[in-house]
Amino acid sequence: xxxxxxxxxxxxxxxxxxxxxxxxxxxxxxxxxxxxxxxxxxxxxxxxxxxxxxxxxxxxxxxxxxxxxxxxxxxxxxxxxxxxxxxxxxxxxxxxxxxxxxxxxxxxxxxxxxxxxxxxxxxxxxxxxxxxxxxxxxxxxxxxxxxxxxxxxxxxxxxxxxxxxxxxxxxxxxxxxxxxxxxxxxxxxxxxxxxxxxx
Amino acid sequence: xxxxxxxxxxxxxxxxxxxxxxxxxxxxxxxxxxxxxxxxxxxxxxxxxxxxxxxxxxxxxxxxxxxxxxxxxxxxxxxxxxxxxxxxxxxxxxxxxxxxxxxxxxxxxxxxxxxxxxxxxxxxxxxxxxxxxxxxxxxxxxxxxxxxxxxxxxxxxxxxxxxxxxxxxxxxxxxxxxxxxxxxxxxxxxxxxxxxxxxxxxxxxxxxxxxxxxxxxxxxxxxxxx
Numbered sequence: 001x002x003x004x005x006x007x008x009x010x011x012x013x014x015x016x017x018x019x020x021x022x023x024x025x026x027x028x029x030x031x032x033x034x035x036x037x038x039x040x041x042x043x044x045x046x047x048x049x050x051x052x053x054x055x056x057x058x059x060x061x062x063x064x065x066x067x068x069x070x071x072x073x074x075x076x077x078x079x080x081x082x083x084x085x086x087x088x089x090x091x092x093x094x095x096x097x098x099x100x101x102x103x104x105x106x107x108x109x110x111x112x113x114x115x116x117x118x119x120x121x122x123x124x125x126x127x128x129x130x131x132x133x134x135x136x137x138x139x140x141x142x143x144x145x146x147x148x149x150x151x152x153x154x155x156x157x158x159x160x161x162x163x164x165x166x167x168x169x170x171x172x173x174x175x176x177x178x179x180x181x182x183x184x185x186x187x188x189x190x191x192x193x194x195x196x197x198x199x
Numbered sequence: 200x201x202x203x204x205x206x207x208x209x210x211x212x213x214x215x216x217x218x219x220x221x222x223x224x225x226x227x228x229x230x231x232x233x234x235x236x237x238x239x240x241x242x243x244x245x246x247x248x249x250x251x252x253x254x255x256x257x258x259x260x261x262x263x264x265x266x267x268x269x270x271x272x273x274x275x276x277x278x279x280x281x282x283x284x285x286x287x288x289x290x291x292x293x294x295x296x297x298x299x300x301x302x303x304x305x306x307x308x309x310x311x312x313x314x315x316x317x318x319x320x321x322x323x324x325x326x327x328x329x330x331x332x333x334x335x336x337x338x339x340x341x342x343x344x345x346x347x348x349x350x351x352x353x354x355x356x357x358x359x360x361x362x363x364x365x366x367x368x369x370x371x372x373x374x375x376x377x378x379x380x381x382x383x384x385x386x387x388x389x390x391x392x393x394x395x396x397x398x399x400x401x402x403x404x405x406x407x408x409x410x411x412x413x414x415x416x417x418x419x420x421x422x423x424x425x
Contacts, residue, residue: 009203019214020214031412143348
């Protein structure tokens with residue numbers, strides 16, 4: 001009798017510990033690598049030009065959108081970020097089709113829709129590149145907290161664009177959810193996206 | 200056997216009861232309070248009182264209180280100047296080691312040249328490196344930054360004055376709007392801003408390691424400071 005009570009007590013305790021572990025794992029707040037936003041205002045919609053015609057943010061409702069502002073002449077920051085985004089897509093595997101990367105050109109004078117599309121496709125085939133008039137780009141960039149400005153440099157390129165290098169994550173319902181600073185590894189981006197996909 | 204089963208069942212119910220009570224207690228008593236992450240602050244470049252570029256990237260890593268006026272605004276300009284003078288003194292004390300700045304964007308770029316801004320900054324006692332005055336030379340771009348970006352309504356008048364709705368916007372080091380003060384509510388705007396600076400400073404200082412989970416839980420359960 002005493003032996004049976006011991007084992008029941010033992011398994012009962014084990015069950016409670018297991019439940020505790022499960023509850024902690026299930027309900028603890030996930031510590032995102034990116035900076036979290038909990039905005040109740042939808043991300044500003046926009047329509048810009050891609051190589052296949054006009055593209056709106058709202059076209060991708062139901063997918064997680066990663067918005068990045070850069071340009072094709074960008075010597076270092078843009079290729080680095082796009083390489084990390086490519087890495088994240090690789091790590092996501094089959095889930096990558098639930099994620100859409102859109103790169104908005106901050107250099108509309110030089111980046112045609114075809115040129116920026118060719119540039120982003122080099123990194124990942126489903127990435128989309130868009131551009132627009134200087135006024136359209138200014139409007140979208142301002143609303144997404146993106147600073148950009150032309151900087152004259154000597155040499156053939158003529159000028160570079162200084163710009164904010166963050167990646168903005170918009171969730172399936174069209175709300176800004178996360179911001180990744182420049183230099184966030186693809187592994188961390190993939191982990192956060194995986195969590196968003198599963199929850 | 201039955202008795203043991205009953206005790207285990209009770210244990211399971213108690214466990215879930217405790218989890219539920221803990222969650223409700225956290226929400227009701229709010230041991231940790233935070234400021235909401237309202238939206239992204241706008242991207243911009245402006246010209247400050249020294250004629251230098253001032254961008255939102257320069258402000259990355261700093262807590263910034265944005266305000267809006269024009270230098271020809273009569274009197275104390277809706278009380279904006281005295282409020283900012285107090286924040287200029289108390290803000291850095293509250294923030295401690297956390298970088299802090301005040302950026303006042305003027306809504307009259309044709310008149311408010313860097314020279315005018317510099318004279319105005321000296322007149323109101325703005326401390327260089329802490330309280331910036333700036334504007335954008337292009338009125339259309341200024342409208343985009345201030346109107347669409349910060350949500351401030353303003354309209355230049357034929358007599359040179361500017362009609363505008365006074366507003367203060369608190370932005371954190373990530374460029375996220377954490378406070379938006381449009382008008383006096385139950386507490387004065389000044390008192391709310393200073394209190395909110397304290398709440399934000401506490402979050403920035405403490406939300407590391409396991410304490411970060413408590414702050415994330417406070418965001419999740421909308422435990423916002425009044």
